[in-house]
Amino acid sequence: MIASATFLAILVTLALILSIVTPVLLFTFFIRDLKQGTLW
Protein backbone atom coordinates (compact mmCIF):
# COMPACT_ATOMS: atom_id res chain seq x y z
CA MET A 1 0.00 0.00 0.00
CA ILE A 2 1.62 3.21 -1.19
CA ALA A 3 0.97 6.53 0.59
CA SER A 4 -0.49 9.18 -1.69
CA ALA A 5 0.66 12.79 -1.96
CA THR A 6 -2.57 13.82 -0.22
CA PHE A 7 -1.83 11.52 2.72
CA LEU A 8 1.65 13.01 3.03
CA ALA A 9 0.29 16.55 2.79
CA ILE A 10 -2.35 15.97 5.49
CA LEU A 11 0.12 14.31 7.84
CA VAL A 12 2.73 17.04 7.55
CA THR A 13 0.22 19.92 7.61
CA LEU A 14 -1.37 18.61 10.81
CA ALA A 15 2.05 18.24 12.41
CA LEU A 16 2.95 21.76 11.34
CA ILE A 17 -0.24 23.25 12.82
CA LEU A 18 0.35 21.44 16.12
CA SER A 19 3.91 22.75 16.17
CA ILE A 20 2.75 26.34 15.68
CA VAL A 21 0.56 26.14 18.80
CA THR A 22 3.56 25.16 20.98
CA PRO A 23 5.42 28.48 21.31
CA VAL A 24 2.12 30.33 21.83
CA LEU A 25 1.13 28.04 24.70
CA LEU A 26 4.57 28.12 26.26
CA PHE A 27 4.60 31.93 26.36
CA THR A 28 1.09 31.94 27.82
CA PHE A 29 2.16 29.59 30.63
CA PHE A 30 5.34 31.57 31.18
CA ILE A 31 3.54 34.91 31.58
CA ARG A 32 0.98 33.32 33.92
CA ASP A 33 3.73 31.79 36.07
CA LEU A 34 5.61 35.08 36.10
CA LYS A 35 2.52 37.02 37.24
CA GLN A 36 1.66 34.48 39.93
CA GLY A 37 5.27 34.17 41.12
CA THR A 38 5.24 30.42 40.39
CA LEU A 39 8.07 30.29 37.85
CA TRP A 40 10.45 28.49 40.24
Next chain:
Amino acid sequence: MKAENTAILDPVTGWLILALFSALWIFLGWLWGRRAKQLDEFMLAGRNVGLSLAVATAMATWVTSNTTMAAPQLALQLGIWGMVGYSLGAIGLFMFAPLAKRIRELMPHGYTSGDFIRLRFGKTTWRIFLMISLFYAFGWLISLGMAGGVLINALTGIPYTYGMSVILFICVLYTLLGGLRAVIGTDFVQTIIIVCGVIILAYLAIDKVGFEAIHAGVQKERPELLNLLMPAAIMFLFNNLLFGVGEIFHSNVWWSRAFAFRSGVGFKAYTIAGVMWLPIPIVAGFIALAAPALGLNVPAADMVGPLVAAKLLGFTGAVLIFIVVFSALASSLDSLLAATGDLITQDIYRQHLRPHADEKELRKAAMVIISLLGVVTWLLCLPRLTTLAELLYFTGAFVASTIWPIVAGLYWQRANRKGAALAMLLGTCVGLYTYFAIGFYVAALVGAAVSMLIVVISTLIWPQSFDWQTLRNEDPL
Protein backbone atom coordinates in the same frame (compact mmCIF):
# COMPACT_ATOMS: atom_id res chain seq x y z
CA MET B 1 31.99 12.61 1.93
CA LYS B 2 34.24 15.61 2.29
CA ALA B 3 32.81 18.49 4.30
CA GLU B 4 34.07 20.98 1.67
CA ASN B 5 31.51 19.48 -0.74
CA THR B 6 28.54 19.99 1.58
CA ALA B 7 29.38 23.05 3.68
CA ILE B 8 27.48 26.11 2.61
CA LEU B 9 28.48 28.21 5.60
CA ASP B 10 32.09 29.21 5.72
CA PRO B 11 33.97 28.25 8.89
CA VAL B 12 34.16 31.90 10.03
CA THR B 13 30.35 32.23 10.01
CA GLY B 14 30.13 28.88 11.80
CA TRP B 15 32.49 29.99 14.52
CA LEU B 16 30.62 33.31 14.88
CA ILE B 17 27.28 31.55 15.43
CA LEU B 18 28.87 29.11 17.84
CA ALA B 19 30.45 31.97 19.80
CA LEU B 20 27.23 33.99 19.91
CA PHE B 21 25.00 31.17 21.11
CA SER B 22 27.62 29.76 23.45
CA ALA B 23 27.86 33.18 25.13
CA LEU B 24 24.04 33.29 25.37
CA TRP B 25 23.78 29.84 27.00
CA ILE B 26 26.57 30.61 29.45
CA PHE B 27 25.02 33.97 30.39
CA LEU B 28 21.54 32.46 30.86
CA GLY B 29 23.00 29.52 32.76
CA TRP B 30 24.78 31.90 35.10
CA LEU B 31 21.72 34.19 35.41
CA TRP B 32 19.27 31.44 36.36
CA GLY B 33 21.70 29.28 38.22
CA ARG B 34 23.49 31.85 40.38
CA ARG B 35 21.23 31.14 43.36
CA ALA B 36 21.94 27.39 43.21
CA LYS B 37 24.27 27.34 46.18
CA GLN B 38 22.62 24.53 48.13
CA LEU B 39 22.70 20.90 46.95
CA ASP B 40 18.90 20.79 46.51
CA GLU B 41 19.03 23.93 44.36
CA PHE B 42 21.92 22.60 42.27
CA MET B 43 20.62 19.07 41.75
CA LEU B 44 16.85 19.65 41.74
CA ALA B 45 16.32 23.38 41.14
CA GLY B 46 14.82 23.76 44.62
CA ARG B 47 12.02 21.20 43.94
CA ASN B 48 9.65 24.03 43.01
CA VAL B 49 9.67 24.36 39.21
CA GLY B 50 6.44 25.81 37.75
CA LEU B 51 4.39 24.61 34.77
CA SER B 52 5.87 26.73 31.97
CA LEU B 53 9.48 25.83 32.69
CA ALA B 54 8.50 22.23 33.44
CA VAL B 55 6.77 21.75 30.08
CA ALA B 56 9.62 23.43 28.20
CA THR B 57 12.35 21.40 29.87
CA ALA B 58 10.53 18.07 29.34
CA MET B 59 10.01 18.93 25.71
CA ALA B 60 13.46 20.39 25.01
CA THR B 61 15.21 17.44 26.59
CA TRP B 62 13.26 14.99 24.45
CA VAL B 63 13.91 17.07 21.30
CA THR B 64 17.51 16.08 20.81
CA SER B 65 19.91 16.07 17.94
CA ASN B 66 18.45 12.60 17.45
CA THR B 67 15.11 14.22 16.70
CA THR B 68 16.44 16.88 14.41
CA MET B 69 19.06 14.70 12.68
CA ALA B 70 18.08 11.06 13.13
CA ALA B 71 14.39 11.70 12.30
CA PRO B 72 15.36 12.77 8.75
CA GLN B 73 17.79 9.85 8.63
CA LEU B 74 15.03 7.41 9.60
CA ALA B 75 12.63 9.01 7.11
CA LEU B 76 15.22 8.33 4.42
CA GLN B 77 15.75 4.73 5.57
CA LEU B 78 12.24 3.68 6.61
CA GLY B 79 10.03 6.22 4.86
CA ILE B 80 6.79 7.61 6.27
CA TRP B 81 6.64 5.10 9.12
CA GLY B 82 10.21 6.14 10.03
CA MET B 83 9.14 9.67 10.92
CA VAL B 84 5.74 8.66 12.34
CA GLY B 85 7.45 5.92 14.35
CA TYR B 86 9.93 8.41 15.71
CA SER B 87 7.11 10.71 16.77
CA LEU B 88 5.66 7.87 18.85
CA GLY B 89 8.54 8.62 21.22
CA ALA B 90 5.97 11.09 22.62
CA ILE B 91 4.06 8.15 24.10
CA GLY B 92 6.90 7.84 26.61
CA LEU B 93 6.18 11.38 27.84
CA PHE B 94 2.43 10.70 28.09
CA MET B 95 2.96 7.47 29.98
CA PHE B 96 5.48 9.00 32.34
CA ALA B 97 2.97 11.71 33.38
CA PRO B 98 1.13 9.55 35.97
CA LEU B 99 4.44 8.03 37.05
CA ALA B 100 5.88 11.50 37.70
CA LYS B 101 2.92 12.24 39.97
CA ARG B 102 3.34 8.94 41.80
CA ILE B 103 7.12 9.36 42.15
CA ARG B 104 6.68 12.83 43.70
CA GLU B 105 4.08 11.48 46.14
CA LEU B 106 5.99 8.32 47.07
CA MET B 107 9.41 9.95 47.41
CA PRO B 108 9.11 13.59 48.48
CA HIS B 109 12.80 13.58 49.48
CA GLY B 110 14.15 11.48 46.59
CA TYR B 111 17.06 12.53 44.40
CA THR B 112 17.54 9.89 41.71
CA SER B 113 15.93 6.93 39.97
CA GLY B 114 18.65 4.87 41.67
CA ASP B 115 17.25 5.86 45.09
CA PHE B 116 13.92 4.31 44.11
CA ILE B 117 15.37 1.04 42.78
CA ARG B 118 17.63 0.66 45.83
CA LEU B 119 14.83 1.19 48.33
CA ARG B 120 12.22 -0.76 46.38
CA PHE B 121 14.22 -3.74 45.09
CA GLY B 122 17.42 -3.88 47.15
CA LYS B 123 21.08 -3.46 46.33
CA THR B 124 21.64 -6.21 43.73
CA THR B 125 18.84 -4.98 41.47
CA TRP B 126 19.99 -1.40 42.11
CA ARG B 127 23.51 -2.20 40.87
CA ILE B 128 22.21 -3.91 37.73
CA PHE B 129 19.97 -0.90 37.15
CA LEU B 130 22.90 1.48 37.65
CA MET B 131 24.96 -0.37 35.03
CA ILE B 132 22.10 -0.18 32.51
CA SER B 133 21.33 3.43 33.32
CA LEU B 134 24.93 4.60 33.12
CA PHE B 135 25.57 2.62 29.93
CA TYR B 136 22.55 4.26 28.34
CA ALA B 137 23.55 7.70 29.61
CA PHE B 138 26.98 7.36 28.00
CA GLY B 139 25.44 6.02 24.78
CA TRP B 140 23.19 9.08 24.63
CA LEU B 141 25.97 11.48 25.58
CA ILE B 142 28.24 10.07 22.84
CA SER B 143 25.39 10.20 20.36
CA LEU B 144 24.81 13.88 21.20
CA GLY B 145 28.49 14.80 21.15
CA MET B 146 28.96 13.06 17.81
CA ALA B 147 25.86 14.75 16.39
CA GLY B 148 27.34 18.13 17.31
CA GLY B 149 30.58 17.38 15.50
CA VAL B 150 28.80 15.93 12.45
CA LEU B 151 26.44 18.87 12.08
CA ILE B 152 29.08 21.54 12.39
CA ASN B 153 31.34 19.68 9.99
CA ALA B 154 28.56 19.15 7.42
CA LEU B 155 27.40 22.75 7.43
CA THR B 156 30.55 24.76 7.99
CA GLY B 157 33.51 22.54 7.25
CA ILE B 158 34.81 23.10 10.78
CA PRO B 159 36.58 19.82 11.64
CA TYR B 160 34.41 17.26 13.47
CA THR B 161 36.69 17.23 16.51
CA TYR B 162 36.54 21.02 16.99
CA GLY B 163 32.75 21.24 16.73
CA MET B 164 32.17 18.31 19.06
CA SER B 165 34.66 19.74 21.58
CA VAL B 166 33.05 23.20 21.61
CA ILE B 167 29.53 21.88 22.20
CA LEU B 168 30.63 19.61 25.01
CA PHE B 169 32.71 22.32 26.65
CA ILE B 170 29.94 24.93 26.57
CA CYS B 171 27.33 22.56 28.03
CA VAL B 172 29.63 21.39 30.79
CA LEU B 173 30.47 25.01 31.63
CA TYR B 174 26.95 26.33 32.05
CA THR B 175 25.75 23.17 33.80
CA LEU B 176 28.57 23.69 36.29
CA LEU B 177 27.54 27.32 36.73
CA GLY B 178 23.97 26.63 37.77
CA GLY B 179 23.12 22.93 37.90
CA LEU B 180 19.51 21.99 37.11
CA ARG B 181 18.33 25.61 37.45
CA ALA B 182 20.65 26.63 34.61
CA VAL B 183 19.59 23.59 32.59
CA ILE B 184 15.85 24.22 32.98
CA GLY B 185 16.15 27.97 32.39
CA THR B 186 18.11 27.57 29.15
CA ASP B 187 15.77 24.77 28.06
CA PHE B 188 12.89 27.26 27.85
CA VAL B 189 14.73 29.52 25.41
CA GLN B 190 16.06 26.53 23.47
CA THR B 191 12.56 25.07 23.08
CA ILE B 192 11.24 28.28 21.54
CA ILE B 193 14.21 28.43 19.13
CA ILE B 194 13.91 24.76 18.13
CA VAL B 195 10.16 24.82 17.50
CA CYS B 196 10.19 28.11 15.59
CA GLY B 197 13.19 26.98 13.52
CA VAL B 198 11.64 23.64 12.57
CA ILE B 199 8.34 25.34 11.63
CA ILE B 200 10.13 27.83 9.37
CA LEU B 201 12.24 25.12 7.69
CA ALA B 202 9.27 22.84 7.00
CA TYR B 203 7.12 25.71 5.72
CA LEU B 204 9.86 26.86 3.34
CA ALA B 205 10.40 23.27 2.13
CA ILE B 206 6.70 22.96 1.28
CA ASP B 207 6.68 26.40 -0.31
CA LYS B 208 9.78 25.83 -2.46
CA VAL B 209 9.34 22.19 -3.52
CA GLY B 210 5.74 21.29 -2.72
CA PHE B 211 4.09 18.05 -1.61
CA GLU B 212 3.43 16.83 -5.18
CA ALA B 213 7.05 17.21 -6.30
CA ILE B 214 8.40 15.63 -3.10
CA HIS B 215 5.97 12.72 -3.43
CA ALA B 216 6.79 12.24 -7.14
CA GLY B 217 10.53 12.33 -6.42
CA VAL B 218 10.28 9.69 -3.71
CA GLN B 219 7.95 7.51 -5.79
CA LYS B 220 10.39 7.59 -8.69
CA GLU B 221 13.65 6.97 -6.84
CA ARG B 222 12.75 5.39 -3.49
CA PRO B 223 9.16 4.04 -3.78
CA GLU B 224 9.69 1.73 -0.78
CA LEU B 225 9.70 4.83 1.48
CA LEU B 226 6.03 5.40 0.69
CA ASN B 227 5.08 1.80 1.40
CA LEU B 228 2.76 1.83 4.40
CA LEU B 229 3.19 -1.94 4.84
CA MET B 230 7.02 -1.98 4.87
CA PRO B 231 7.67 -4.73 7.49
CA ALA B 232 10.91 -3.28 8.89
CA ALA B 233 9.27 0.14 9.27
CA ILE B 234 6.25 -1.28 11.12
CA MET B 235 8.55 -3.19 13.48
CA PHE B 236 10.50 0.03 13.97
CA LEU B 237 7.33 1.88 14.86
CA PHE B 238 6.56 -0.41 17.80
CA ASN B 239 10.20 -0.75 18.70
CA ASN B 240 10.61 3.00 18.89
CA LEU B 241 7.51 3.35 21.02
CA LEU B 242 8.96 0.91 23.56
CA PHE B 243 12.40 2.41 23.28
CA GLY B 244 11.01 5.84 24.14
CA VAL B 245 8.98 4.49 27.04
CA GLY B 246 11.98 2.57 28.39
CA GLU B 247 14.30 5.52 28.06
CA ILE B 248 11.99 7.89 29.89
CA PHE B 249 10.89 5.41 32.56
CA HIS B 250 14.41 4.48 33.66
CA SER B 251 16.53 7.55 33.00
CA ASN B 252 17.42 9.88 35.80
CA VAL B 253 16.97 12.77 33.35
CA TRP B 254 13.20 12.33 33.75
CA TRP B 255 13.18 11.21 37.37
CA SER B 256 15.20 14.24 38.47
CA ARG B 257 12.57 16.43 36.81
CA ALA B 258 9.76 14.54 38.56
CA PHE B 259 11.51 15.39 41.85
CA ALA B 260 12.22 18.98 40.75
CA PHE B 261 8.73 19.99 39.56
CA ARG B 262 6.45 21.65 42.11
CA SER B 263 3.91 19.32 43.67
CA GLY B 264 0.97 18.89 41.27
CA VAL B 265 2.89 20.05 38.20
CA GLY B 266 4.50 16.79 37.00
CA PHE B 267 1.43 15.12 35.48
CA LYS B 268 0.33 18.22 33.54
CA ALA B 269 3.86 19.08 32.41
CA TYR B 270 4.66 15.67 30.95
CA THR B 271 1.25 15.37 29.25
CA ILE B 272 1.47 18.79 27.59
CA ALA B 273 5.12 18.20 26.63
CA GLY B 274 4.08 14.93 24.93
CA VAL B 275 1.43 16.70 22.84
CA MET B 276 3.90 19.40 21.87
CA TRP B 277 6.69 16.93 21.03
CA LEU B 278 4.54 14.60 18.89
CA PRO B 279 4.68 16.59 15.62
CA ILE B 280 8.36 17.60 15.77
CA PRO B 281 9.89 14.37 14.30
CA ILE B 282 7.29 14.40 11.51
CA VAL B 283 8.05 17.98 10.60
CA ALA B 284 11.83 17.45 10.91
CA GLY B 285 11.75 14.05 9.15
CA PHE B 286 9.63 15.32 6.28
CA ILE B 287 12.39 17.47 4.83
CA ALA B 288 14.51 14.34 4.20
CA LEU B 289 11.87 13.10 1.77
CA ALA B 290 12.70 16.12 -0.39
CA ALA B 291 16.16 14.64 -1.12
CA PRO B 292 15.13 12.61 -4.22
CA ALA B 293 13.15 15.53 -5.69
CA LEU B 294 16.19 17.74 -5.26
CA GLY B 295 18.48 15.14 -6.87
CA LEU B 296 20.64 15.10 -3.76
CA ASN B 297 23.27 12.43 -3.40
CA VAL B 298 23.32 11.52 0.32
CA PRO B 299 26.29 9.25 1.01
CA ALA B 300 25.94 9.43 4.82
CA ALA B 301 22.32 8.99 5.96
CA ASP B 302 22.75 10.97 9.18
CA MET B 303 23.67 14.08 7.17
CA VAL B 304 20.47 14.16 5.13
CA GLY B 305 18.67 16.75 7.31
CA PRO B 306 21.34 19.45 7.17
CA LEU B 307 22.08 18.68 3.49
CA VAL B 308 18.46 19.10 2.39
CA ALA B 309 18.03 22.29 4.44
CA ALA B 310 21.20 23.72 2.96
CA LYS B 311 20.24 22.76 -0.58
CA LEU B 312 16.70 24.09 -0.22
CA LEU B 313 17.21 27.27 1.71
CA GLY B 314 20.76 28.34 1.03
CA PHE B 315 22.61 30.51 3.53
CA THR B 316 19.57 31.35 5.69
CA GLY B 317 18.51 27.73 5.86
CA ALA B 318 21.98 26.61 6.85
CA VAL B 319 22.18 29.25 9.58
CA LEU B 320 18.71 28.35 10.81
CA ILE B 321 19.24 24.59 10.98
CA PHE B 322 22.61 25.18 12.55
CA ILE B 323 21.03 27.22 15.35
CA VAL B 324 18.12 24.78 15.75
CA VAL B 325 20.34 21.73 16.09
CA PHE B 326 22.83 23.54 18.29
CA SER B 327 19.92 24.40 20.61
CA ALA B 328 18.59 20.83 20.47
CA LEU B 329 22.02 19.45 21.26
CA ALA B 330 22.58 21.84 24.14
CA SER B 331 19.14 21.29 25.64
CA SER B 332 19.67 17.54 25.84
CA LEU B 333 23.38 17.50 26.61
CA ASP B 334 23.01 19.79 29.60
CA SER B 335 20.11 17.73 30.97
CA LEU B 336 21.99 14.51 30.54
CA LEU B 337 25.16 15.91 32.11
CA ALA B 338 23.22 17.19 35.13
CA ALA B 339 21.12 14.03 35.61
CA THR B 340 23.98 11.59 35.07
CA GLY B 341 26.11 13.72 37.36
CA ASP B 342 23.37 13.44 40.01
CA LEU B 343 23.17 9.67 39.56
CA ILE B 344 26.92 9.21 39.95
CA THR B 345 27.11 11.67 42.87
CA GLN B 346 24.23 10.13 44.80
CA ASP B 347 24.34 6.45 43.84
CA ILE B 348 28.06 5.86 43.30
CA TYR B 349 29.97 8.54 45.20
CA ARG B 350 27.72 8.80 48.25
CA GLN B 351 26.16 5.35 48.46
CA HIS B 352 29.28 3.38 47.57
CA LEU B 353 32.26 5.54 48.49
CA ARG B 354 31.42 8.31 50.98
CA PRO B 355 28.25 7.42 52.95
CA HIS B 356 28.89 10.17 55.52
CA ALA B 357 29.58 12.98 53.07
CA ASP B 358 27.80 16.25 53.97
CA GLU B 359 25.92 18.53 51.56
CA LYS B 360 28.93 20.77 50.97
CA GLU B 361 31.13 17.85 49.98
CA LEU B 362 28.43 16.41 47.72
CA ARG B 363 27.93 19.79 46.01
CA LYS B 364 31.65 19.88 45.21
CA ALA B 365 31.66 16.23 44.15
CA ALA B 366 28.75 16.90 41.78
CA MET B 367 30.77 19.60 40.02
CA VAL B 368 33.88 17.42 39.70
CA ILE B 369 31.77 14.52 38.40
CA ILE B 370 30.05 16.69 35.75
CA SER B 371 33.49 17.90 34.58
CA LEU B 372 34.80 14.34 34.40
CA LEU B 373 31.69 13.24 32.51
CA GLY B 374 32.46 15.91 29.94
CA VAL B 375 36.05 14.71 29.56
CA VAL B 376 35.11 11.01 29.25
CA THR B 377 32.38 11.79 26.71
CA TRP B 378 34.84 13.89 24.70
CA LEU B 379 37.33 11.00 24.62
CA LEU B 380 34.65 8.51 23.51
CA CYS B 381 33.40 10.89 20.81
CA LEU B 382 36.81 11.40 19.25
CA PRO B 383 36.55 8.39 16.92
CA ARG B 384 33.30 8.63 14.93
CA LEU B 385 32.34 5.02 15.47
CA THR B 386 28.88 4.52 14.04
CA THR B 387 25.87 6.36 12.69
CA LEU B 388 23.70 8.19 15.18
CA ALA B 389 20.62 6.00 14.94
CA GLU B 390 22.63 2.77 15.21
CA LEU B 391 24.30 3.92 18.40
CA LEU B 392 21.01 5.09 19.85
CA TYR B 393 19.16 1.87 19.07
CA PHE B 394 21.96 -0.36 20.34
CA THR B 395 20.94 0.81 23.79
CA GLY B 396 17.26 0.00 23.13
CA ALA B 397 17.42 -3.50 24.62
CA PHE B 398 18.96 -2.15 27.81
CA VAL B 399 16.38 0.52 28.52
CA ALA B 400 13.32 -1.45 27.40
CA SER B 401 14.16 -4.18 29.91
CA THR B 402 13.71 -1.66 32.75
CA ILE B 403 10.12 -0.64 31.85
CA TRP B 404 8.29 -3.42 33.69
CA PRO B 405 10.43 -3.54 36.83
CA ILE B 406 9.88 0.22 37.24
CA VAL B 407 6.14 0.21 36.57
CA ALA B 408 5.60 -2.84 38.77
CA GLY B 409 7.84 -1.32 41.42
CA LEU B 410 5.79 1.87 41.51
CA TYR B 411 2.31 0.34 41.46
CA TRP B 412 2.45 -3.37 42.31
CA GLN B 413 3.09 -3.97 45.98
CA ARG B 414 3.84 -7.67 45.41
CA ALA B 415 6.54 -7.17 42.74
CA ASN B 416 9.70 -8.79 44.05
CA ARG B 417 13.44 -8.13 44.01
CA LYS B 418 14.64 -11.24 42.17
CA GLY B 419 12.07 -10.85 39.42
CA ALA B 420 13.10 -7.22 38.85
CA ALA B 421 16.80 -8.11 38.66
CA LEU B 422 16.21 -11.09 36.35
CA ALA B 423 13.87 -9.07 34.11
CA MET B 424 16.55 -6.43 33.56
CA LEU B 425 19.33 -8.95 32.96
CA LEU B 426 17.52 -11.39 30.69
CA GLY B 427 15.55 -8.67 28.89
CA THR B 428 18.82 -6.95 28.01
CA CYS B 429 20.58 -10.18 26.92
CA VAL B 430 17.78 -11.46 24.70
CA GLY B 431 17.18 -7.95 23.30
CA LEU B 432 20.86 -7.63 22.41
CA TYR B 433 20.84 -11.04 20.76
CA THR B 434 17.97 -9.97 18.49
CA TYR B 435 19.75 -6.65 17.78
CA PHE B 436 22.58 -8.61 16.18
CA ALA B 437 20.54 -11.55 14.84
CA ILE B 438 17.61 -9.59 13.35
CA GLY B 439 18.18 -5.84 13.39
CA PHE B 440 18.20 -2.64 15.48
CA TYR B 441 14.45 -2.21 15.01
CA VAL B 442 13.49 -5.17 17.21
CA ALA B 443 15.91 -4.96 20.18
CA ALA B 444 13.66 -2.84 22.42
CA LEU B 445 10.55 -4.80 21.44
CA VAL B 446 12.06 -8.14 22.46
CA GLY B 447 13.82 -6.71 25.55
CA ALA B 448 10.52 -5.31 26.86
CA ALA B 449 8.57 -8.50 26.11
CA VAL B 450 11.04 -10.75 27.94
CA SER B 451 11.22 -8.34 30.86
CA MET B 452 7.42 -8.20 31.14
CA LEU B 453 7.06 -11.98 31.19
CA ILE B 454 9.65 -12.35 33.94
CA VAL B 455 8.18 -9.59 36.14
CA VAL B 456 4.62 -10.89 35.84
CA ILE B 457 5.44 -14.58 36.27
CA SER B 458 7.92 -14.08 39.13
CA THR B 459 5.50 -11.80 40.99
CA LEU B 460 2.71 -14.34 40.71
CA ILE B 461 4.96 -17.19 41.86
CA TRP B 462 6.99 -15.37 44.58
CA PRO B 463 4.93 -12.37 45.76
CA GLN B 464 6.69 -9.96 48.12
CA SER B 465 4.97 -7.53 50.47
CA PHE B 466 6.42 -4.04 50.24
CA ASP B 467 5.73 -1.17 52.64
CA TRP B 468 5.35 2.06 50.58
CA GLN B 469 6.24 4.03 53.69
CA THR B 470 9.85 2.89 53.21
CA LEU B 471 10.05 5.21 50.22
CA ARG B 472 8.37 8.17 51.96
CA ASN B 473 10.49 8.02 55.10
CA GLU B 474 13.84 7.76 53.42
CA ASP B 475 15.76 11.03 53.10
CA PRO B 476 18.78 10.03 51.00
CA LEU B 477 20.81 12.91 52.45
